[in-house]
Amino acid sequence: MRVTTPAIVLSLRAHGEHGAVVGLMTPEHGLQAAYVRGARGRRMRPVVMAGNLVEARLAARTEGQLPHAELELNHSRGPLLAEPLPAAAIDWATALTATALPEGQPYPRLYAALDGLLAAIEAAPAASGWGTAMVRYELLLLAELGFGLDLETCAVSGARGDLVAVSPRSGRAVSAAEAAPFAGKLLAMPAFVRAGGEASVAEILQGLALTGHFVMRDLITDRALPVAEARTRLVERLVRMGGE
Known part of the structure; x- marks a missing residue:
């Protein structure tokens, strides 16, 4: 295996004295885990931050072997990690992707959507600039993995x-007339989820509550508590900071 590809850094797990296994999202080869020599050293630490765009050269002698990777930084989102709300958004989006996807299966639409979401967070750090993209990314992730909602x-x-x-059990939409008798038992669906366009922070929180129910039920369950905690931090910061 020898592959050179653009990639988004998703995760890092210490391995050995200075190295790490780095999770990468690629456009044609999906999620890839690879050993990066010196990843926790001074030179490489800024390269392997979650959300960064890199050029990855992956090599493995056999199909089942963990690839080694050489990474070259194409674009850093490190400065955003010093800002609480954008940092929480990047942490959640990358951790969710690394946890939910199977390795080695291509998801080009998810790669493009994640790249677009991270670019939106960078361009407009306030949640009103990227919150709708986060909700749509979660909807796409559910659909790509076979848990799409019928809206x-x-x-x-x-x-x-x-x-x-939306029914929390079936994931199917419900009209206002039919929803009235079940107030409090259904998940609210803000207009932007179907119609697109901008949304207030309150509507973004409604959208995240909607997608979060199915993400946690169908993709995360109880096998990845730290990932669930990353989402909790994002929502709490949205509420506390009003999306600013």
């Missing part, structure tokens, strides 16, 4: 209009 028609009446909620 096109009402689960009860089949109507296509005035869809305002």
Whole structure:
């Protein structure tokens, strides 16, 4: 195996005295874990920060061997990690991707969406600039892994209009008329989830509550508590800081 590819750094796990196993998201080879010599040294630490774009040269002698990687920094998002809200967003998006995806399977749409989400966080650190992209990324991740939500028609009446909620059990949309008797038992669906466009921080929090229910139930469950904690930090900072 010899591959040269752009990649997004997702995770880092110490291995040996100075090295680390680095999780990388690539456009054509999906999630890749590779050993990076000296990853925790002074020269490489700025390169292997989560969210960075790198050029990765992967090499392995056999198919089952952990590849070794040489990484060259293409674009750093390190400065964002000093800002609490953008740092929490990058931490969650990269940790979720590293945890949910199987290794070695290509997900080019997810790579493009994650790249776009990280670029949005960098361009507009306030949540109003990237919050909707985070919700849409989680929806796409669910769909790509076989847990997509049905948000096109009402689960009860089949109507296509005035869809305002989602069943927490089936993941199907519910219209306002059909949702009224079940107030408090359904997940709110803000308008931007279906129609696109901008959203307030309150609507973004509603969207994250919607997608978060299914992400935690279907993708994370109880096997990755630290990942769940990363999402909790993101939501708490959104609430505390009002998205600023």
